Amino acid sequence: MSEEQPPILTASMHDLRHFATILRGINFNNVRATVTILHRGLLVKVEEARTITATAFIFSDIFDEYIYHSENQQNDNLMESSQGELLDNTMFEVSLNTLIDCLNIFGTGGPTSSGTGGSGGNKRWRKQGEGSDNESGEENEARGRGRRIEPISTTGSEKHTGMHMTYAGGGYPLTLLIAEDASGPTTTCEISTYEPEPQLDLDFDNDRMILKIILKSSWFRDALSELDPSCDKLTFVSNPPEMTNNPRNGKQRKGSATKPILRIKAGGNFGTTEMDYPNDRDVLESFECTRSISFSYRFTHIAKTLRALQSSTKTSLRIDDEGLLSLQFMMPSPKARGPEGEGAQAFIDFHCLPLDEDVV
Amino acid sequence: MRFRAAVEAVSVFYKITQAVEKLQKRFIIKFTPENMHIICNHEANEGGTQVWSQIKIDSIFADYRIQSNADNQITMAISSEALLAALRSASASSTSATAYQVEEILMKLAKKNDRAVLRFDITGTTSVGRRVKVTHDVLVDVMKPHEVAKLAEPLCPDPDLHILLPPLQKLRTIVERLRPMSDILAFRANNNGKLQVSISTETARVQTEWKNLLNPKLNEEQAEEEGEKDLDKIFTVHVSTRSFLKFLNSHVISTSTIACVCQNHCLILYVYIGDATDVGGVLTFYIPAIIDGD
Numbered sequence: 001m002s003e004e005q006p007p008i009l010t011a012s013m014h015d016l017r018h019f020a021t022i023l024r025g026i027n028f029n030n031v032r033a034t035v036t037i038l039h040r041g042l043l044v045k046v047e048e049a050r051t052i053t054a055t056a057f058i059f060s061d062i063f064d065e066y067i068y069h070s071e072n073q074q075n076d077n078l079m080e081s082s083q084g085e086l087l088d089n090t091m092f093e094v095s096l097n098t099l100i101d102c103l104n105i106f107g108t109g110g111p112t113s114s115g116t117g118g119s120g121g122n123k124r125w126r127k128q129g130e131g132s133d134n135e136s137g138e139e140n141e142a143r144g145r146g147r148r149i150e151p152i153s154t155t156g157s158e159k160h161t162g163m164h165m166t167y168a169g170g171g172y173p174l175t176l177l178i179a180e181d182a183s184g185p186t187t188t189c190e191i192s193t194y195e196p197e198p199q200l201d202l203d204f205d206n207d208r209m210i211l212k213i214i215l216k217s218s219w220f221r222d223a224l225s226e227l228d229p230s231c232d233k234l235t236f237v238s239n240p241p242e243m244t245n246n247p248r249n250g251k252q253r254k255g256s257a258t259k260p261i262l263r264i265k266a267g268g269n270f271g272t273t274e275m276d277y278p279n280d281r282d283v284l285e286s287f288e289c290t291r292s293i294s295f296s297y298r299f300t301h302i303a304k305t306l307r308a309l310q311s312s313t314k315t316s317l318r319i320d321d322e323g324l325l326s327l328q329f330m331m332p333s334p335k336a337r338g339p340e341g342e343g344a345q346a347f348i349d350f351h352c353l354p355l356d357e358d359v360v
Numbered sequence: 361m362r363f364r365a366a367v368e369a370v371s372v373f374y375k376i377t378q379a380v381e382k383l384q385k386r387f388i389i390k391f392t393p394e395n396m397h398i399i400c401n402h403e404a405n406e407g408g409t410q411v412w413s414q415i416k417i418d419s420i421f422a423d424y425r426i427q428s429n430a431d432n433q434i435t436m437a438i439s440s441e442a443l444l445a446a447l448r449s450a451s452a453s454s455t456s457a458t459a460y461q462v463e464e465i466l467m468k469l470a471k472k473n474d475r476a477v478l479r480f481d482i483t484g485t486t487s488v489g490r491r492v493k494v495t496h497d498v499l500v501d502v503m504k505p506h507e508v509a510k511l512a513e514p515l516c517p518d519p520d521l522h523i524l525l526p527p528l529q530k531l532r533t534i535v536e537r538l539r540p541m542s543d544i545l546a547f548r549a550n551n552n553g554k555l556q557v558s559i560s561t562e563t564a565r566v567q568t569e570w571k572n573l574l575n576p577k578l579n580e581e582q583a584e585e586e587g588e589k590d591l592d593k594i595f596t597v598h599v600s601t602r603s604f605l606k607f608l609n610s611h612v613i614s615t616s617t618i619a620c621v622c623q624n625h626c627l628i629l630y631v632y633i634g635d636a637t638d639v640g641g642v643l644t645f646y647i648p649a650i651i652d653g654d
Contacts, residue, residue, distance in 0.1 A: 098541060098564045105568065107533035173565070183572075185526065187534070190565040 005069075008090050009037050009167040012065040015160035016178070018346075019058065020103040022331055023096065025308030025348050026054040033096040034196050035174075036089050037167070039068050043089075046096060047200045052301045052352040054308070059346060062333065071169065092167070093194040094174055102189040106180050108161040167193070202351035208320040211238045212288040213262065217312045217329060219283055223264055223275050224306060227299070231268040233355065235296040236319065238262050240289045241279055261287060266299065285314075295323035295354040305329070308348045323354030361428045361502070363391065364468035365421040367450065367480070372613070372633065372640070373420050374447040379610035379631070379643065380411050381440040390435040390508070393417075393426055398643070399511060408648045409603045412513050415641030419634060421467075434469065435508045436500040438478065446480045446496035460484040460492050469502075476502050514646050516628060519620035520595040523549045524574040525629075528611035531557070534568050535605050541566065544650055545601040547627055549619070551575050552591040559601070576618060595621045598650045607645045625649055 013019060026033070028048045036043040041059035060066035070088050164177040173190035227234070239259040262277040262284070277283055305327055309315065312329035319325050327350040367373060376398060380387060383400045390397040400411040417424050428434050450465050466481040477497040484492055525531060534557065538545060542559035549555045553575060558567035610617075610631045620628040627647045634640030 095563050101537045101540065102564070102566055105534050105537045105566070106530070107537075185530075185534075185568050185570040187566065187568040189567075192563050 005169075006067075007166045007168045008069055008071060009165070010065065010067045011042075011060075011063045011166075012162070012164040013063050014162045016103055016163040017108070017161070018062060018331075018333070019163070020100060021311050022056050022058055022346055022348065023100050023103070025311060025329070025331070026056050027096050027100055027307070028054070028304055030095075030097055032093045032194065033099070034091060034093050034199055036091045037068055038089050039070075041066070044096075045199060048301075048304070050200050051298070052304065052350065053200055053202050054304070055349045055351075057347050057349065062346060090167075090169075091196040092170070092174070093196050094191055098191055099174070099176075102176055102178070102187070102191065103163070105178055105187045105189075106161055106185075108180065170195070202324060202353065204318060204320060204324060204326040204351060208322070209318055210290050210293050210321050211236075211317070211319040212286070213284055213317045214286045215277075215284050215315055215317070217309055217315045219277075220315045220317070221306070221309050223277075224302070224309065226275070227266045227273055228268065228270070229303070230270060231266040231273070231299040233267045233296050234299045234302050235265040235267070235294060236262070236317075236325070237265060237292075237294045238289050238319070239292045241287070259292075261289065268299075293319060293323075295319060295325065296357065297325060297352055297354055301352050305350045308350070312348070325352045325354065326350070327352070361434060361469065363426050363428075363434050364466065365417075365424040365426075367420060367465040367467050368422045369420045370447060370451045370462075370465055374444070374451045375613040376413070376415065376633065376641075376643065377440060377444050377447055379613050380413075381444055382606050382609050383409060383411060384440060386437050386439050387411075388435060388437050388503070388511070390433060390511075391426055392431075392433045393424075395641075396420065401511065409606060410514055410646040411643060412646070413641060413643040415633065419640030430505040430508070433508070435503040435511075436469075436476070436478070437503060438498060438500045442498045443478075446498050449494060449496060450480060450482050460486045469500075470497070472497055476500050514626070516626055516646070517622050519622050519628060521549055521551050522576050522618055522620050523553070523555055524576055525555070525617040525619050526570055526573065528608055528614050528617055528631075532605070532608040532611050535601065535608060538566060539601050539605060543601055544598050545604050546596055546598050547604070547619070547621065548594050548596045549621055550592050550594045554592075554594070555619075556594075595623045597621050597623060597625070597627045599627050599647045600650060603647050607647060610643060610645070613643070622649075624651060 023044065026044060026046050028046050031046050031048060033044050033046045036045070039060070041057065041061075043055060043057055045053060045055040047053045060068075068090075071090060161178060161180050166175045168175075171193075173192050176189040176191070177186060178189070179186040237260065239261055241261055260276040261279045264275045264277075266273045279287065308329045308331075309327075311331060313332050314330040316328040316330075317325070318328075329348045329350075331346040331348060333345050380398060380400055384402050386402075388397075388399040388401070390399065394417060396415045396417060398411065398413045398415070400409070426432055426434060450462060462482055462484040464481075464483045466479075466483075468479050468481075470477050470479040472479075476499075478500050480496040480498070482494040482496070484494075486492055535545065538557070538559045541564055542561045544559070546556070546558045546560065548558065553571060553573045555570040555573055556567055558565070604627075607629055613633055614631045615634060616632045618630045618632075620630070622628065626649050627645075629645040629647070631643040631645065632639050633642065
């Protein structure tokens with residue numbers, strides 16, 4: 001069939017660790033993921049308990065080769081606009097566990113990769129610290145990144161596992177060809193695909209946003225990992241910075257002494273834990289809050305984000321007026337990038353509905 | 361009945377025990393004047409895998425003395441866990457500097473409270489130079505000659521092919537990933553160096569393929585026959601993924617492994633111990649085929 005009609009998707013990469021790390025970040029227990037193929041890349045989405053969704057955005061430029069032959073060719077003119085591009089997609093469902101196990105078949109997409117990803121994240125974190133120390137700004141930092149990331153990826157593992165992925169269309173399996181090197185074994189995986197089922201859409205409307213925080217993932221990770229796993233409820237409390245203070249000025253923390261600008265509260269059968277973040281630009285890169293809020297979430301749901309959080313570099317936390325929580329994790333990219341590549345970094349997006357306080 | 365020996369290569373003994381320990385709670389050791397045979401033939405063990413092995417006495421023991429009324433052979437049933445614990449105590453201390461340096465390990469058949477035990481006497485010196493003696497008594501059941509006579513290796517047809525497996529450690533990683541996907545694993549190979557390990561379920565079909573592996577010729581007669589056969593013909597045997605994974609536990613000891621496929625009958629695996637030039641022994645795994653594969 002490939003002779004007459006090119007497959008809908010052909011993608012390949014020489015090192016699949018990055019891809020595997022991102023997918024592992026959204027791996028809830030034994031759920032099917034909905035994969036959406038777009039011209040710009042892949043969108044992989046999972047959902048649990050109709051409360052939490054996780055979406056990974058994997059842009060086409062992390063693949064060495066990425067060709068999408070849309071079935072809807074008549075929409076050519078629509079594709080011009082970005083809206084059209086979003087409409088021009090192909091969706092299917094696939095078992096995420098199986099996909100991840102297949103990617104890790106040689107044990108090379110495994111925890112080692114998240115380990116190196118983690119250390120890469122730490123290095124980058126330090127670099128950004130340096131970047132903000134000297135005022136020379138973004139460009140300097142990006143160049144430093146390009147120079148210094150290279151040794152990490154080469155020392156991480158001597159051997160790269162390459163992958164070639166094709167999807168021929170509805171009813172066909174997702175085919176993966178995985179090989180470690182030319183002399184070694186090759187693995188062919190055909191993973192069954194399913195018709196996509198209607199998805200839970202937890203869209204975050206920026207107009208209704210109350211709280212928006214951007215912080216380094218390590219700050220958020222450290223806070224969450226402090227918490228006892230027996231907690232069942234996690235509450236985010238946030239207050240606008242005192243109006244007398246200039247909210248942009250991190251040096252003045254008078255307001256935060258009385259009313260925390262961000263407090264994470266965890267409660268369970270054995271007690272409660274409270275953690276306050278200072279209004280310091282070194283900690284919270286940006287902080288916007290329009291009114292005081294307090295929303296609670298099930299801890300087990302928030303805990304599902306930990307794996308993605310661990311391999312990410314930066315976190316954006318947003319909450320809207322009904323308590324819908326959006327957590328976006330920027331994933332470190334395997335390639336050295338120039339400043340123009342920054343916009344296309346892969347990221348993982350979690351949306352979580354709050355607990356109904358009246359019931360709980 | 362007399363039996364005593366010094367355990368020279370305790371790590372080899374330990375690793376062999378480790379390789380078969382997962383298979384059965386109790387297994388049989390048969391000592392003859394030349395060889396040690398470890399046998400796992402329990403019907404009840406999961407998947408029906410059997411292990412028959414032959415290890416040269418020289419590769420593990422020294423000062424080996426054996427005497428019995430049954431052709432100077434002694435056969436005993438022993439708990440794998442208890443034997444492993446005794447050997448661990450003997451081998452771990454020889455590597456770690458904390459406890460004591462092992463100088464000598466003596467193994468002998470003894471009697472304790474009217475029951476037969478395999479006694480391991482470990483002597484060594486502590487870091488301050490004091491002598492220590494550690495004794496492990498592992499309870500054994502010495503088998504009677506008529507019981508031993510009943511032990512028989514499984515009968516298999518002439519294998520369709522022999523193939524040298526890639527390093528078991530690597531194979532194990534792959535099979536570990538396949539384990540959650542399917543209970544049945546297809547093992548395919550041909551006489552032209554090709555090996556395929558695959559699973560096939562509703563959710564996924566995953567196949568890993570090796571090329572350019574060796575097809576060892578066991579004897580000349582077979583080599584002649586081979587000329588007439590179609591080298592590219594693939595022979596398949598379906599086995600339990602879990603059983604195959606248990607065989608792969610022998611990666612700790614193996615240097616090279618040869619697999620034989622008896623199509624629709626069984627998979628036979630010869631795990632060689634020691635250098636290729638000086639083979640100290642061989643563990644033979646028989647994994648029965650699952651016929652209703654697909």
